[in-house]
Amino acid sequence: MVAHLLPPQVHVFVRDWLSANHVLLKSPAGNVLVDTGYVRHAPLTLSLLATSRGLGSEPLAQIVNTHCHSDHMGGNAAVSRAYGCGIAVPEGEAAAIEAWDGRALLLDYADQTAEPFTPSMVLRTGDTYVWGDLAWEAIAAPGHDMGAMCFHNAEHGILISGDALWEHGFGLVMPPEIDAAALPATRTTLERLAALEVRVVIPGHGEPFAAFDAALERAMRRVEAFEADPMRAARHVLKALLTFTLLDRRALPLADMPAYVERVSIYREFNARFFRMPPADLAEFLIAELERAGAVRREGGSLCPMAAAAG
Ligand SMILES: [Zn+2]
Secondary structure: OOHHHOOOOEEEEOOOOOOOOEEEEOOOOOOEEEOOOOHHHHHHHHHHHHOOOOOOOOOOOEEEOOOOOHHHHOOHHHHHHHHOOEEEEEHHHHHHHHHOOOOOOOOHHHOOOOOOOOOOEEEOOOOEEEEOOEEEEEEEOOOOOOOOEEEEEOOOOEEEEEOOOEOOEOOOOOOOOOOOOHHHHHHHHHHHHHOOOOOEEEEOOOOOEOOHHHHHHHHHHHHHHHHHOHHHHHHHHHHHHHHHHHHHHOOEEHHHHHHHHHHOHHHHHHHHHHHOOOHHHHHHHHHHHHHHOOOEEEEOOEEEEOOOOOO
């Protein structure tokens, strides 16, 4: 546990893989919430916020996003409505949000959803924001998402890393054939983070952790593995997205999986580009790989996730 490394006004709600963690930064000057989870979990997000560990009956002044994927911004609209607060997004996300670009935001393109919202403020790289009486520098963290940011508090050595760095890896990164900039940017981001003074990382998914150098090392090994084998990166993207969708839907009919990988754009595009298999073969390949990894199981004609989606 690293809770003792966090000052008392920093509250972390550790969620799961469908909803990203929330970080509540409390201050009499205005409470700030970093990331709001997946849209289907919005009622749970609101009830967590209303607990005494959260806001209780206090107001929320602002929502902030590390990046605008469905598991980080999905609750923005609902939370903003409930508290009447504004939403700040990284400058690199503003255009995609304004256009509600389903491809850039990995929404319909990847069979995910989120409720549209209007940002009230754009966060600029290199600027410092005071949230929870702490100074946070906005650090560009492109790679997994080219517009993503991390937030660093130098005083306590806290890094809110989003999906740029987890204890074991980072969020999916597009292979070079899809986005030539993504993997090099991931490497640069890790190098940039390595230069920071960090005592505790609050990742987008998983428990906060203190072993920053070890996490960076593992992340860099993963970058190198993807650099060496773009097919590995392509497989990883589809497997991660299918696992995510299963957490959302809880089950998909096995008989529909060939049609699914033909219907949802990212699977169809990746198949044409990388796999070149009949849809039924691609579906079977992905399912078998995920079964082997212990991420899914077949049950009575359905494909089900192994991990619980609750929380
Ligand atoms: Zn993400």
